[in-house]
Amino acid sequence: MARRRTVDEHAARIAALVGPSLNQRDAEIVPLAAALGRVLVEPVVTAGPLPPFRNAQMDGYAARHADVRRTPVVLPVDGVQPAGPAVRTTLEAGHLLKVMTGAPVPEGADCVVPVEQTAEEEGGVRVLRTVEPGAFVREAGSDALPGTVVVPAFTHLAPRHLAAAAAAGVAEVAVRRRPRVAVIATGAEVVPPGAPLELGQVHDVNGIALSALAAEAGAEIVLVDLTPDDPAAFERCLERAVAESDLVLTAGGVSKGDFEVVRQVLEPLGADVTEIAMQPGGPQGFASVRGVPVVCLPGNPVSAQVSFTVFLRPLLRAAVGLPPVAPQVLPLAAALHSPKGKRQWLRGVVKHGSVYPVGGPGSHLVVAMAGADALIDVPAETDFVAAGSSVSVLPL
């Protein structure tokens, strides 16, 4: 038998095909309220200083420091400055102005005496204790000077970044368009969710599983379709998918049976369909159709989910600025056997710092997979792993 392609080799080819399409997306302008989780394309720069004007950090009295250096002292008060538009732009020498937190501090004043250090009395306010020069005054520009980048390009926008952009007076930002993904599930035996079954039929799992996996990795799902093993129907579906998306995922139709619709349609277009040395997920393929990458995943639902997780999740997450899901090295809670020659991705559950193998290796065990939360990565040359050994585990 010809040497099978390894997981790493296939991953490199998929990355070379898919990466450029996912990363050369154009920008779109969205309001701040819609920008959470998106990747900023252009830096947000503040035109003016932040804060925009010097203002009070406490409720108290704006004063010239020279007038309150010696205390106690009683000074007249020229009114109240609430937060909001300035009622008075200059403070007369020997006077106070009552200021609320965030209120503009008038010219001339160079400190705020907190209200707790004062007492109202006939004819003015008694300052009981002095403060340092500059105390409780937030200078204009003390957070950011004009022209400062307040959110750098390529930031994955969290609430605090939107806050900084809002402070800078920005109402909308340029973010990367999310990658548009189309999913085409194939198979004569597959019927839509919830439809009644005849003998030989199963409900489609790949459409919902792959679209949910892609959405979780940051994609916008533009189309989820289901075609029987009919080349003409698959071709129509593919046309539409390629026209609307940055990446097309197909499920099924790539193994060695007599009715492999994805092979039949895509191999004449130059598809690379081959057996990968992995389990689940042996048969895999890819093609480029009118410049749009088409990644062909196996039809067994566990194989499809594992293949997406291994080959596509890292690329989509990177494209939208999500951190990679790093493999962990954990002790194996129970010994496992594994067939030699193919890298195994066994379902596991991580508990108390160990990983427990769960369910069987069968690629039809969809319910067993739902109970797992990790994939145990067993190298191709390994046929037995003793309990307590360290294994590499990929969180789902």
Next chain:
Amino acid sequence: MARRRTVDEHAARIAALVGPSLNQRDAEIVPLAAALGRVLVEPVVTAGPLPPFRNAQMDGYAARHADVRRTPVVLPVDGVQPAGPAVRTTLEAGHLLKVMTGAPVPEGADCVVPVEQTAEEEGGVRVLRTVEPGAFVREAGSDALPGTVVVPAFTHLAPRHLAAAAAAGVAEVAVRRRPRVAVIATGAEVVPPGAPLELGQVHDVNGIALSALAAEAGAEIVLVDLTPDDPAAFERCLERAVAESDLVLTAGGVSKGDFEVVRQVLEPLGADVTEIAMQPGGPQGFASVRGVPVVCLPGNPVSAQVSFTVFLRPLLRAAVGLPPVAPQVLPLAAALHSPKGKRQWLRGVVKHGSVYPVGGPGSHLVVAMAGADALIDVPAETDFVAAGSSVSVLPL
């Protein structure tokens, strides 16, 4: 000065007020494609077995094991069974049926011989090597028996759970309604995003920051409003917010100035507004208005973000089934000073396993906060932490 309430005491009161409102939400029925990330209310149970019928795990020939025990042997082939509806329900003794992966295996057959172990020839197919009894046949119910819970109630739905539900023939699921959150920012000095500023005015930061924080924690944002320091306007806003939401967040208007709109309106309704021994975020409050919890956060934008993170993020995440954001204990990269008497939440950046304090303590430093990714939790009684000491760090 009266003893200030501690962070933990205030957190317990907020939890007692907000928890019931967030957790007693009704269910809604959504299609599987809209259920990603939601919390399942009722278990998904499969009515029939999964897989629903015995089927082939490989492309090959369904056989009675007795007929292929001794090889090589040439047997006639009764046709091809693709995946899909059954073309033949019983296999005659001494015959083979070609089957594709996923195709129903007829009665009588008890193994599938992979196509690679056979050769076509005149009058039939030569089986070159035998297989074990039962080989490559997936029995009906081998993944789940009828009546099995395939996704337990209260599962936070990941793609693999939707896959299992789809396999079980379910097209829609009952999930908890997301908590509906309304945000009301207050302040005479605050203008909407992007509006031109006069002296004394600033752009609203709290509306976008709190709604983004709540959305990130799983809430549905039903209203984001901005009112000046005018009690009548705030009351109108509050009426609408209470009518539409499970939780109202206000920002500003709770400190000791002369124009504290939130205090003015809510204290007569029984609000608890007090000074918490924390920085940023001293003045805080809460009320229950027509049974809807109203949590009153301070108006300084850094204080508002920190207060949400400390008091509300854990409650919202728990209500929607997201895992808690656990504090980490990390070495402090550079010494820090901290005023005694108030628990400090200083902004920090985690890098190479240490946390670096960044920016100043000022609660107006919105841009500095955007550059942080964690809060350093400094106990109230601490006034100095040496470089290299272990500190508790709350990821943002």
